[in-house]
Amino acid sequence: MNHNSNTLFVILISVILSAVSSSCIREDVSGNTPQANFESLWRIIDEQYCFLDYKNDVYGLDWDEVYSRYSKRITSDMSDYNLFEVLSEMVNELRDGHVNLSSGYGTSQYREWFDAYPRNFSDSIQSNYLGKDYVITSGLTYQILENNIGYVYCSSFSNGIGDGNLDYMLKEMELCDGIIIDVRNNGGGNLTTAQKLASRFTNEKVLVGYMSHKTGPGHSDFSTPAPVYLEPSNGIRWQRKAVVLANRRSYSSTNDFVNCMKNMPLVTIMGDTTGGGSGLPFTSEIPNGWSIRFSAAPMYDADMNQIEFGITPDLHIDMSEEDILRGKDTIIETACDFLKKTR
Amino acid sequence: MYRLYISAIMAFLISCASIKAQDSLYHGKYLVRSVMIGIGGANVYDTYLSPLEYRGPELRFMHESMRMTKLLGGHVSTQRIIQTNWSYTDNISKSSKSYSGMLNWTYALHYQYKIDDNLKLLFGPMFDLNAGFIYNARNSNNPAQAKVYGSIDASAMLIYKFRIARYPMTLRYQANLPFMGIMFSPEYGQSYYEMFSLKHGGRNVLFTSFHNAPSLRQMFTLDFPVGKTIFRAGYLCDIQQAKVNNLKSHFYSHNFLIGFVRNFHLLRGKNMISLPSKVTPF
Numbered sequence: 250m251n252h253n254s255n256t257l258f259v260i261l262i263s264v265i266l267s268a269v270s271s272s273c274i275r276e277d278v279s280g281n282t283p284q285a286n287f288e289s290l291w292r293i294i295d296e297q298y299c300f301l302d303y304k305n306d307v308y309g310l311d312w313d314e315v316y317s318r319y320s321k322r323i324t325s326d327m328s329d330y331n332l333f334e335v336l337s338e339m340v341n342e343l344r345d346g347h348v349n350l351s352s353g354y355g356t357s358q359y360r361e362w363f364d365a366y367p368r369n370f371s372d373s374i375q376s377n378y379l380g381k382d383y384v385i386t387s388g389l390t391y392q393i394l395e396n397n398i399g400y401v402y403c404s405s406f407s408n409g410i411g412d413g414n415l416d417y418m419l420k421e422m423e424l425c426d427g428i429i430i431d432v433r434n435n436g437g438g439n440l441t442t443a444q445k446l447a448s449r450f451t452n453e454k455v456l457v458g459y460m461s462h463k464t465g466p467g468h469s470d471f472s473t474p475a476p477v478y479l480e481p482s483n484g485i486r487w488q489r490k491a492v493v494l495a496n497r498r499s500y501s502s503t504n505d506f507v508n509c510m511k512n513m514p515l516v517t518i519m520g521d522t523t524g525g526g527s528g529l530p531f532t533s534e535i536p537n538g539w540s541i542r543f544s545a546a547p548m549y550d551a552d553m554n555q556i557e558f559g560i561t562p563d564l565h566i567d568m569s570e571e572d573i574l575r576g577k578d579t580i581i582e583t584a585c586d587f588l589k590k591t592r
Numbered sequence: 593m594y595r596l597y598i599s600a601i602m603a604f605l606i607s608c609a610s611i612k613a614q615d616s617l618y619h620g621k622y623l624v625r626s627v628m629i630g631i632g633g634a635n636v637y638d639t640y641l642s643p644l645e646y647r648g649p650e651l652r653f654m655h656e657s658m659r660m661t662k663l664l665g666g667h668v669s670t671q672r673i674i675q676t677n678w679s680y681t682d683n684i685s686k687s688s689k690s691y692s693g694m695l696n697w698t699y700a701l702h703y704q705y706k707i708d709d710n711l712k713l714l715f716g717p718m719f720d721l722n723a724g725f726i727y728n729a730r731n732s733n734n735p736a737q738a739k740v741y742g743s744i745d746a747s748a749m750l751i752y753k754f755r756i757a758r759y760p761m762t763l764r765y766q767a768n769l770p771f772m773g774i775m776f777s778p779e780y781g782q783s784y785y786e787m788f789s790l791k792h793g794g795r796n797v798l799f800t801s802f803h804n805a806p807s808l809r810q811m812f813t814l815d816f817p818v819g820k821t822i823f824r825a826g827y828l829c830d831i832q833q834a835k836v837n838n839l840k841s842h843f844y845s846h847n848f849l850i851g852f853v854r855n856f857h858l859l860r861g862k863n864m865i866s867l868p869s870k871v872t873p874f
Binding site: 275536 | 688841
């Protein structure tokens, strides 16, 4: 190589190396002070939370105003416990059960979505219906009631439900006049488990909703909502009337289950409005190591309505005080009467 | 010099046109293989999982093979490297852990330019494929990130043979700079549930180059014989970065490596302590 070529080579390598080294992609946090943790949490929600615009429309949530209000409460000498309390209050402004700040002191939780409403469920009264010879299988508890109505209680979708278990359960109930699927107090779990149960109640592919996700940090940066279909199960499918019982604690993937079932022609939703929780939650963290769970991807119903604040039942029923004193569940009783009359 | 440029361009074009064609042309009998294991540190960062960088130890295994071809008058060598690295990292407050593993396969065609009897410059294109994962033990619906990407790199190597008190050693520096490629990535807030359970697509396969994936893999090695065995000690600096779909990620690792080299003369089937300078690719 001549001198010019050597020089050119050295310059080229230097430019490439300096370009790479100067374009480092690094974390964008500024320390572990109370202010830095506050800023980090506020920004995670600002950039990744999926309901800021929607909640601004519904109840006037202004996340910039939240910043102004809460930043005044952050001081450099505040204790970790006080910081946790302030940050928990801040994220509760989102009114979202899927938003939880977790630290060594505990986990924050917004509870108004069920605490401000009737409980509409009592496991002691439920036991009057289940008796002593009920069956527990794969997260489901079921019994054939004295009036020949099948009663299935699903307390959670966190654990998988086996196809064989569902086949056997529906086979057991094939002579029943109707079936009740009770998802009251079911706080959710896996969407796929909820959809597996719902797939036993349709004979054809059904449009049950839409889903989108954020494509960038802007409040309005969303993908085009894509349709979500429910495919019928290849196993035994229920062909008669069915009633789904819900209350305010029917949340998250249970909200999705109720949304799916609402699209089935032979299914009626009874009880209270569900708790909602239609945002698929993601997890992140702030510099001091506390984790934050938040809604990241919104789900809509088949008419593109938001279901974050719950799904209205076809028939609204609350448990009456009189029935509670008699050990009766008003909602189960109403469902049984409905199934007997419409079979 | 002019011939050098023409040769480099031709080597690149031939490699792009048909890798299979080259292999069928090749009749080389000599190859250099090395195996190394390394330990070091990793710095793992992916804003799909966390806004924080995770740091911790890393283990690496590397297998390298080089041989000469008959391309361009016998001035082109091939280099295959397969390496895997595994790291166990945690965040700065030690409240969360992540596990990551990567598999990297590269195939390079290097034009060998002899600067003098002891110093060689090798340069040419490299095909660079990567697959792996980062798993964050604490996250809910975003527990893991799949890392799948490939690129065409510009690869260069300097090989310097020298002696200290008649003791022969070989020093090598190599740098691979991804030039253009493609990368898989979820969109900013897209879950794997949407991608694989609901089959909802998006901008999940993206073009990469210096502007959004400025990466560089560098390696120093020193070969030194002990008896009939050639040992190889090395240092590897692996900088993999990307900023796609508004998601930022990097994978920095620094490894110290140790292993051994074997020179093969395929017809004789014997391990040789050294190969003639006219036929060795190294």
